Amino acid sequence: QPVRKVNTSGQFMDGAEKSNFWKIMNQYGVDIYFAGDVHSSTASISKDPNSTVVQIVSRGNPFNHFLHIYTNDTAIDVTLYNEVGTKGKLNTNYTEYGHLTIDKSIPTKVNIESSGELELVDPESVLIRFDFEEIVPLGTRQVFALNDNDNLMLSSVDIQGIVCTESMLNTGTLGSQYDAQVGNLRIANSNRLEAGYAVRFRPKSRFAIYGVGPFSGGEIISFSMWIRPAFIAGNRREMVLFHYATGARPSDGKETLTLTIAKGVPILYYSPNLQFEAVGVNVVDKKWHQIAVS
Numbered sequence: 001q002p003v004r005k006v007n008t009s010g011q012f013m014d015g016a017e018k019s020n021f022w023k024i025m026n027q028y029g030v031d032i033y034f035a036g037d038v039h040s041s042t043a044s045i046s047k048d049p050n051s052t053v054v055q056i057v058s059r060g061n062p063f064n065h066f067l068h069i070y071t072n073d074t075a076i077d078v079t080l081y082n083e084v085g086t087k088g089k090l091n092t093n094y095t096e097y098g099h100l101t102i103d104k105s106i107p108t109k110v111n112i113e114s115s116g117e118l119e120l121v122d123p124e125s126v127l128i129r130f131d132f133e134e135i136v137p138l139g140t141r142q143v144f145a146l147n148d149n150d151n152l153m154l155s156s157v158d159i160q161g162i163v164c165t166e167s168m169l170n171t172g173t174l175g176s177q178y179d180a181q182v183g184n185l186r187i188a189n190s191n192r193l194e195a196g197y198a199v200r201f202r203p204k205s206r207f208a209i210y211g212v213g214p215f216s217g218g219e220i221i222s223f224s225m226w227i228r229p230a231f232i233a234g235n236r237r238e239m240v241l242f243h244y245a246t247g248a249r250p251s252d253g254k255e256t257l258t259l260t261i262a263k264g265v266p267i268l269y270y271s272p273n274l275q276f277e278a279v280g281v282n283v284v285d286k287k288w289h290q291i292a293v294s
Contacts, residue, residue, distance in 0.1 A: 001123070003214055005212045032053070038059075041058045052110060063090065065080065067080055079096055080098035080116065080117055081095065082096075088151050096116070098117035100120075125173040127174045128174060143181075143210050160206060164184075164206050166182050167180060170209075182207050185200065185205050201239075240258065259291065268293060
């Protein structure tokens with residue numbers, strides 16, 4: 001954890017590298033552990049200094065990703081291939097999309113090189129980040145599984161009743177799988193901002209991420225954002241700033257992590273029936289505010 005995920009229940013092993021299974025792999029010098037289920041590809045290695053196991057989670061269905069693995073006495077070479085073509089599937093044409101090599105030619109020093117979609121993910125890095133500097137056409141780069149029977153990459157999607165034809169690129173570690181699909185957004189005039197860039201949201205604006213996860217149960221989630229709510233949006237409506245859940249309206253029994261603003265007060269929902277309000281805070285004051293949650 002964390003790994004890229006698409007359309008999946010996100011099954012995972014309790015305890016991860018602290019589990020007996022992982023300890024046995026370390027004990028017997030296992031180099032790579034292959035996993036699946038999450039319909040996307042990620043390579044990672046534990047921060048535990050006693051662990052040298054590389055985890056590769058890969059996508060296969062429907063034959064649009066596959067791994068080529070070559071081994072000899074001193075090295076393991078893994079190449080990830082991605083489908084390209086004009087059809088939605090079964091193009092039978094592939095290009096290299098990631099590469100990872102474990103070199104053990106020096107017995108006392110294991111050298112790992114990785115690139116592309118198989119570049120080792122640092123779990124302590126910023127996984128998903130948006131700088132709000134540019135809005136690009138949807139399909140500028142591929143989001144795996146965001147396709148149909150006719151196209152590997154879509155040029156439009158429907159988000160809560162709004163047809164969206166644009167995208168905002170994720171500059172975080174997890175890359176294109178967590179690009180945002182957006183609609184009815186406008187980049188604010190940077191000359192009127194205190195610093196950096198910003199995007200103006202309205203009631204019909206949409207900003208969603210097709211990838212799920214990347215965390216599973218028991219993982220720590222942290223996020224932050226800078227906001228400057230308009231008077232009407234902050235005081236007359238409950239505006240959703242961040243929503244991490246199983247759906248737009250999760251059932252009462254499902255946990256969620258949702259941040260909203262109502263009457264100028266930030267509200268954090270842990271479930272539809274459990275919420276925490278920021279006491280004595282009103283962020284609708286024509287100033288920029290940073291909100292951080294962990």
